[in-house]
Amino acid sequence: MEEAGAPHFPFPYQPYPIQEQFMQALYGALEHGKVGIFESPTGTGKSLSLICGALSWLRDHEEKRRQEADRLLQGDGGTSLSISSSLSTTTSSTPPSSSAEPDWITDFVQKKAERDFVSKLKDEELRRKKREEHLEMIRNNSQLKYALKRKSCEDDEAVKLLQLSKDPQEGELNNPEEELIVAEYESDDESKTKNKFCGGDDDDEDDLLEEHVTKIYYCSRTHSQLAQFVHEVQKSPFSQDISLVPLGSRQNMCVNEEVRRLGSVQRINDRCMEMQKNKHDQRPKEVEGGKRKRGAPKAVCPYVGAQGLQTLRDTVLGAVRDIEQLLSLARETRSCPYYATRLAIPPAQLVVLPYQTVLHEGTRRASGVQLKGQVLIIDEAHNLSDVLSCIHSSELTGAQLCRAHSQLAQYSERYRSRLKAKNLMYIKQILFVVEGLVRVLGGKCKVGQNPHMTFPSLCLPVTELLTINNFLFKAQIDNINLFKVTTTTTRSQPQHTAIGTEIGEGIDGFYGYCQQPDTGKHTHTLGMSPSAEERELAASPMMQVEGFFMALTNANTDGRVVLHTQGNVAVSSMKFLLLNPAVHFSQVLKDCRAVIIAGGTMQPVSDFKQELLFSAGVGAERIIEFSCGHVIPPENILPIVLCSGPSGQELEFTFQNRDTPHMMEETGRVLSNLCNVVPGGVVCFFPSYDYSRRILENWDASGVLARLSSKKKIFQEPKKANQVEKVLNEFSRTIQRCAVDAGTLSGALLFSVVGGKMSEGINFSDDLGRCIVMVGMPYPNIKSPELKEKMAYLDKNLPHSGGRSPGQALIENLCMKAVNQSIGRAIRHREDYACIVLCDRRYSRPATLAKLPDWIRAHTHTHTSFGPAFASLRRVIHTHLRRNSSSYERKG
Numbered sequence: 001m002e003e004a005g006a007p008h009f010p011f012p013y014q015p016y017p018i019q020e021q022f023m024q025a026l027y028g029a030l031e032h033g034k035v036g037i038f039e040s041p042t043g044t045g046k047s048l049s050l051i052c053g054a055l056s057w058l059r060d061h062e063e064k065r066r067q068e069a070d071r072l073l074q075g076d077g078g079t080s081l082s083i084s085s086s087l088s089t090t091t092s093s094t095p096p097s098s099s100a101e102p103d104w105i106t107d108f109v110q111k112k113a114e115r116d117f118v119s120k121l122k123d124e125e126l127r128r129k130k131r132e133e134h135l136e137m138i139r140n141n142s143q144l145k146y147a148l149k150r151k152s153c154e155d156d157e158a159v160k161l162l163q164l165s166k167d168p169q170e171g172e173l174n175n176p177e178e179e180l181i182v183a184e185y186e187s188d189d190e191s192k193t194k195n196k197f198c199g200g201d202d203d204d205e206d207d208l209l210e211e212h213v214t215k216i217y218y219c220s221r222t223h224s225q226l227a228q229f230v231h232e233v234q235k236s237p238f239s240q241d242i243s244l245v246p247l248g249s250r251q252n253m254c255v256n257e258e259v260r261r262l263g264s265v266q267r268i269n270d271r272c273m274e275m276q277k278n279k280h281d282q283r284p285k286e287v288e289g290g291k292r293k294r295g296a297p298k299a300v301c302p303y304v305g306a307q308g309l310q311t312l313r314d315t316v317l318g319a320v321r322d323i324e325q326l327l328s329l330a331r332e333t334r335s336c337p338y339y340a341t342r343l344a345i346p347p348a349q350l351v352v353l354p355y356q357t358v359l360h361e362g363t364r365r366a367s368g369v370q371l372k373g374q375v376l377i378i379d380e381a382h383n384l385s386d387v388l389s390c391i392h393s394s395e396l397t398g399a400q401l402c403r404a405h406s407q408l409a410q411y412s413e414r415y416r417s418r419l420k421a422k423n424l425m426y427i428k429q430i431l432f433v434v435e436g437l438v439r440v441l442g443g444k445c446k447v448g449q450n451p452h453m454t455f456p457s458l459c460l461p462v463t464e465l466l467t468i469n470n471f472l473f474k475a476q477i478d479n480i481n482l483f484k485v486t487t488t489t490t491r492s493q494p495q496h497t498a499i500g501t502e503i504g505e506g507i508d509g510f511y512g513y514c515q516q517p518d519t520g521k522h523t524h525t526l527g528m529s530p531s532a533e534e535r536e537l538a539a540s541p542m543m544q545v546e547g548f549f550m551a552l553t554n555a556n557t558d559g560r561v562v563l564h565t566q567g568n569v570a571v572s573s574m575k576f577l578l579l580n581p582a583v584h585f586s587q588v589l590k591d592c593r594a595v596i597i598a599g600g601t602m603q604p605v606s607d608f609k610q611e612l613l614f615s616a617g618v619g620a621e622r623i624i625e626f627s628c629g630h631v632i633p634p635e636n637i638l639p640i641v642l643c644s645g646p647s648g649q650e651l652e653f654t655f656q657n658r659d660t661p662h663m664m665e666e667t668g669r670v671l672s673n674l675c676n677v678v679p680g681g682v683v684c685f686f687p688s689y690d691y692s693r694r695i696l697e698n699w700d701a702s703g704v705l706a707r708l709s710s711k712k713k714i715f716q717e718p719k720k721a722n723q724v725e726k727v728l729n730e731f732s733r734t735i736q737r738c739a740v741d742a743g744t745l746s747g748a749l750l751f752s753v754v755g756g757k758m759s760e761g762i763n764f765s766d767d768l769g770r771c772i773v774m775v776g777m778p779y780p781n782i783k784s785p786e787l788k789e790k791m792a793y794l795d796k797n798l799p800h801s802g803g804r805s806p807g808q809a810l811i812e813n814l815c816m817k818a819v820n821q822s823i824g825r826a827i828r829h830r831e832d833y834a835c836i837v838l839c840d841r842r843y844s845r846p847a848t849l850a851k852l853p854d855w856i857r858a859h860t861h862t863h864t865s866f867g868p869a870f871a872s873l874r875r876v877i878h879t880h881l882r883r884n885s886s887s888y889e890r891k892g
Contacts, residue, residue: 009056010237012048018628019045023053025626030057030375030594035618037609039602039627041855042763043828047232050377050598054216055238058349058375061214212346212370219358220379221387223252223323226352229379230322233350243317245344247353247367252323253338255330256303266543272338275301301336308335313344342368360391361587362550371591382599382817385612388581394551395576396544398441398569404541405434429480434545436475443569464563465785468552471561486550551576557797558583560789577786579793586616601820602627604851607806607813610798630855636833638876639823639852639860643841645670646866651839653687653776661702664695667775668704670839670866671749675711677874678835679881680747680767681735682712685754685822687778692716692753695775712749713738717758724757735767754778754818758825765828770877771835772826777842779815787811802847816851823856833880835873 009015009023022040026049029036040046220226226246233244250272251265259271278300312335316326323337330337345351345368357367358376378384412419412427419427472478551559558580565572578584589595602608605625613623630637644650645666657663675682686692696716699705708714713734718727727750734748747767752758755778764772780787791807798806819838826834836856842848844862852860863869 007056007060009052011052012235012237015049015052016045016631018631019049022046022049022626022628023056025624026050026053026596027057029596029624030054031061033594033622034624035589035594035613035622036596036598037602037605037623037625038596038598039605039625039853040598040600041628041630041827041853042600042824043830043832044628044631046598046600047229047379048236050218050379050596051229051233051236051238054375054377054596055236055242055350058214058216059238065214212374213349214374215349215351216375216377217351217353217358217369217371218377218379219353219355221355223248223354225380226354227322227324230320230352234320239320242320242350243344243348244320244350244352245316245341245348246321246323246326247341247345247351247357247369248323248338249354249356250338253327253341255327255337256301259301270543272301275299276304303330303334303336304339305335308333309340309343311335312337312340316341316344317347345369355387356391359388359584359588361584371588373591373593375594375596376588376592377596377598379598380600381597382601382821384597385581385608388585388612389578392551392554392578392581392584393576394544394547396437396548396574398438398443398572400541400544401434401438401441402570404545405431405438407541408434426485429485430545433475433477433480433482433485433549436477437548437574438569440471440475440563440574441569441572442565461564461566463785464565465789466561466563467556468554468559468561469556471563472552482549482553486546486553548574548576551578554578555580555583560786562785577789579790580615580797582612582615585612589613589616589618601817601824601853603820603853604813604816606801607809610806611794615798627854629858630827631830632827632832634859635876635879636831637827637836637856637859638834638873639836639838639856640869640873641838641841641843641849641860641862642670642866642869643844643862643864644866646673646870648865650841652841653839658691658776659694661698664698665702665704667695667839668699668702668708670837671773672704672707672711673866673870674771674773674837674873675708675746675749677870677877678747678771679877680739680770681731681750681764682747682771682773683750683752683758683764683769683825684773684775685752685759685778687754687776689753689756691776692751696751708749711745712747713745715748715750717750717752717756721757724762728758728762732768739767752822754822759818759822762825763828764825765832769826769834771837771873772823773837773839774819774823775839777815777840778818779811782811812848813851816848820851820853824853833876835876837869837873 007024007027009020009027011019015023018040022038026036026038028034040049218226218229220229226248230244230246233239233242249265250259250268254260254268254272256272259268259275262268262271312330312333315329315333316337321329326337326341330340351369353367353369355378357363358369358371364371408427408431412424412431416424466474469478552561554576558578560577560579562575562577563572564574609623614620642651646669647666649662649666651663651666651670653663671682671684686695696705699708705714715727715731715734718724731748731750734745738745738747747770750758754774782788782791791805791810794806794810800806801809804812823836823838826832826836841864849857849860861869861872863872
């Protein structure tokens with residue numbers, strides 16, 4: 001029975017008690033503006049709990065605002081008092097005037113404030129009603145809109161053909177190189193240019209922009225996870241009432257086949273922006289004598305237009321669709337879903353988007369995402385710290401620097417007399433910085449020379465770690481204001497810089513012009529025909545250079561630069577490593593009303609809170625944690641810590657003894673015994689690819705693999721990502737065949753690697769994963785320079801606790817997070833069952849056990865000898881086999 005005043009959560013079926021608890025905790029966190037860490041195991045309906053809990057809060061929040069506005073606008077005797085009390089919250093922080101004001105002035109100011117407040121409320125109410133009426137009209141007239149759009153496209157096409165037939169062929173053709181001369185660049189407060197997004201000067205397109213309503217941003221790691229979330233929204237009770245907008249990259253959302261064929265993300269982005277620029281530059285240009293110059297026709301995207309964007313935007317808001325459904329609709333209406341979805345953000349109530357779009361400030365601004373006062377839900381957030389570090393890190397190879405230097409130098413030399421003085425100054429600064437970076441990698445270059453031609457051959461590979469300031473000193477570019485060079489301009493809505501907009505576009509355009517066959521010029525300065533890698537490199541090296549420059553503007557203590565110098569400068573590289581992800585997460589936490597960090601396995605959370613939340617200035621009082629158990633009965637899971645093998649050999653896979661023949665053979669005996677009793681699929685995780693290769697070679701030579709293959713068909717994790725699905729399909733089909741044939745094979749055995757392609761995002765439900773075996777503890781490589789620097793940074797900046805340094809805790813936590821992700825591949829629904837075998841006595845340590853998810857740790861048994869462990873596992877398997885066979889008999 002519901003308590004009085006408790007929120008009501010519509011749900012597509014009777015929710016589990018843990019789902020009710022999840023939604024209650026989520027509702028409270030959103031209502032009180034908390035930062036919540038929510039852990040709900042896969043198979044417990046986490047997505048539906050997030051959807052129904054968050055959208056119930058949004059529904060109630062909007063209703064409360066509406067009721068408050070109605071109360072203040074009623075016009076009864078209490079209106080003045082109500083408005084005064086509402087205004088008191090905004091004026092209470094204003095200090096009183098030192099001199100007493102006359103009463104009539106105070107009354108006048110108070111009444112004016114009340115009138116302004118009422119006027120604001122009326123405007124907001126009017127806009128809200130217009131939005132609701134507009135959405136209702138969209139939902140009721142969607143078919144009519146499609147018909148009108150198709151007719152409009154046909155009419156537009158006819159008008160264009162008629163115009164082309166009448167267009168005069170006379171007139172002076174522009175020199176194609178005119179387009180490569182960039183306009184004068186202005187940065188900071190010098191910039192006075194207008195926003196050119198979607199044409200800029202078009203009043204019709206300006207009408208598309210509107211204010212943002214209260215909304216929920218939901219982000220996850222991959223597009224498939226986002227699509228799965230949208231499908232859950234479609235199944236929820238809110239599917240008919242919510243306006244949802246899915247966002248994605250150009251690579252995922254482009255419907256222009258000419259652009260899609262380019263393949264890589266960078267080439268697609270560059271081509272799209274070039275076509276938008278061509279559209280903006282199509283206005284006729286006046287020359288001396290009043291004659292109009294006709295330039296050579298430039299390609300523009302036929303899918304971008306104000307009317308088409310408006311129509312598709314309205315359609316997106318009218319019904320819940322995932323990206324695939326949206327792409328089909330966009331092809332039908334010949335409109336761009338990439339830009340239409342961005343225009344649909346302001347009135348949307350739920351925006352679904354990938355990590356990069358919301359966690360990177362520049363991408364966030366470019367996409368039109370505004371977090372101020374909104375709710376952000378970050379799902380699959382177990383690796384959030386790593387994601388933030390990766391997003392804000394940057395890497396440059398020597399080959400990219402060579403190409404960038406070559407293009408900059410040739411462009412500057414060719415158009416020196418025609419470039420504005422300020423642009424020449426910026427190009428010289430960029431050239432100077434690039435030459436400094438080349439020198440750091442061991443090259444020698446002079447202005448005007450191609451650095452690739454003058455590099456001396458280096459000796460042995462060397463890795464060097466530098467602070468940002470020391471790197472700038474070593475490159476001799478500490479006197480250059482990188483903030484100035486990379487300052488964001490307001491030339492277009494997407495974030496660009498001095499390098500990335502006018503100058504970068506001019507250089508890229510120049511390079512493309514020189515590659516055209518009819519020019520007879522080629523800028524391949526390496527003395528050989530370009531390979532596929534070189535063509536990819538040539539696409540836009542300036543964007544990588546710009547990204548690295550921006551990374552160098554971080555605070556000196558927040559990052560390091562890793563230099564990898566090798567025998568040739570072209571294959572040497574430099575990488576910016578972000579050590580303090582909290583510095584980029586703090587603005588998100590500050591802007592959002594509430595932030596929910598959710599995942600199936602969030603343990604351990606201690607370092608997560610310390611590194612990302614406390615370091616970002618979040619107080620402990622704002623953080624809440626929620627962790628729920630699984631919906632499966634206790635007898636459906638058997639986690640075992642196995643301390644020794646069948647022959648009594650102690651299982652401890654330390655670096656010193658994991659390669660010994662005795663340890664490898666004992667591991668093989670453990671696995672052979674398990675495969676003898678476990679039906680269906682067994683998934684065995686090794687700590688690294690290298691160890692997987694070595695132990696499998698040992699088993700092949702000793703006959704262990706032959707024994708295993710007599711009971712299970714053996715599969716290995718593929719080296720290429722595009723082969724994963726094929727291996728999984730064959731793995732699944734083999735298990736299904738074995739269940740039907742009842743031959744000598746009882747299923748399949750899959751060898752995988754922790755942190756590999758099959759340790760995250762893959763479901764081994766039911767017979768696919770009846771037993772998960774974890775061989776050893778997958779500690780990261782502590783000899784890695786990057787990890788050493790991260791540990792040193794944490795030891796210096798975070799408090800020590802529990803007798804362990806933050807650096808040591810990081811190593812342990814990285815290991816256990818990887819373990820939790822891998823063993824979480826099994827148990828995907830209420831009726832599922834599985835055994836989890838942790839083969840290493842170190843798992844029995846209390847501190848290590850504490851880092852397992854609660855629902856696994858509560859049922860974990862530690863066995864010092866193999867016999868009792870094997871007996872308990874066999875008992876669980878036989879119990880479920882008997883239960884399943886009796887259930888089949890009843891159904892028969």
